[in-house]
Ligand SMILES: Nc1ncnc2c1ncn2[C@@H]1O[C@H](COP(=O)(O)OP(=O)(O)OP(=O)(O)O)[C@@H](O)[C@H]1O
């Protein structure tokens with residue numbers, strides 16, 4: 001494990017490296033600026049702090065400078081030093097953008113695959129069952145009435161299998177999500193979950209039209225996971241889902257009245273063993289949204305999701321570009 005570097009260590013490191021550069025340290029001193037920036041980034045020092053280090057070092061250096069020309073020359077060299085120092089931040093921002101784009105692509109690919117599986121289960125399994133019904137009807141013609149009754153029993157079971165497969169395919173990728181949008185799809189999901197658990201689920205929604213397809217899918221999957229968690233872990237009786245919009249934001253909250261848990265502000269390497277909450281955060285980073293979990297043992301759980309409107313609306317400027 002490396003030795004932790006403190007903010008004040010970094011501040012004096014910055015100041016020394018800047019002085020070295022201004023004293024004619026050249027390329028090697030400029031590499032020092034990059035190194036200080038890298039250390040600051042690794043130590044979670046924000047850009048504003050870095051600007052503050054620069055500001056106070058510069059004031060001190062300029063106070064010791066003689067004449068306008070020297071001040072001007074030092075000022076401009078110091079700006080070059082600062083630019084070099086923040087370049088690791090720029091690179092990390094680019095890396096973050098690339099990661100978000102990759103995540104979005106991965107989600108889209110997974111979603112396409114889920115769609116394909118849902119259609120296969122629905123169409124192909126459904127068609128195969130039709131062939132089986134026909135074959136059974138054919139066989140039944142040559143059988144005794146007693147055997148025909150037994151064949152009818154098999155037929156009834158097959159009808160149940162067909163019903164389950166249809167439900168499964170709709171839940172995997174509800175066609176209403178594509179055809180009618182998020183709110184009817186969430187309503188459909190809530191009804192299904194309610195029917196096979198003891199949860200009473202209330203859905204309230206005030207959305208102004210459709211959201212972008214990627215955002216509708218992400219919110220649908222997030223609500224699906226939140227309902228799964230409420231069903232499996234909460235021991236609660238009620239769930240409230242609310243979707244609305246306010247001052248440039250699309251908001252979604254899912255709240256239960258269950259036992260709650262010790263929520264971590266960020267996923268920790270040892271803390272969260274499951275994939276559900278991590279998956280929610282990943283889906284949100286891909287669409288520029290945030291997740292806030294409010295939960296305490298004995299006081300229920302609330303997930304609040306916020307997506308900036310410019311990322312979520314089909315009629316936003318960015319979406320039309
Ligand atoms: N609504 C809730 N009520 C109580 N505890 C919850 C709730 N949601 C999550 N938790 C707790 O947080 C943990 C992490 O949830 P997460 O969805 O990440 O994983 P999981 O549900 O255990 O597994 P997975 O989602 O991968 O099947 C759960 O194991 C549970 O202890």
Ligand SMILES: [Mg+2]
Nearest residue numbers: 229274276277
């Ligand atoms: Mg889960």
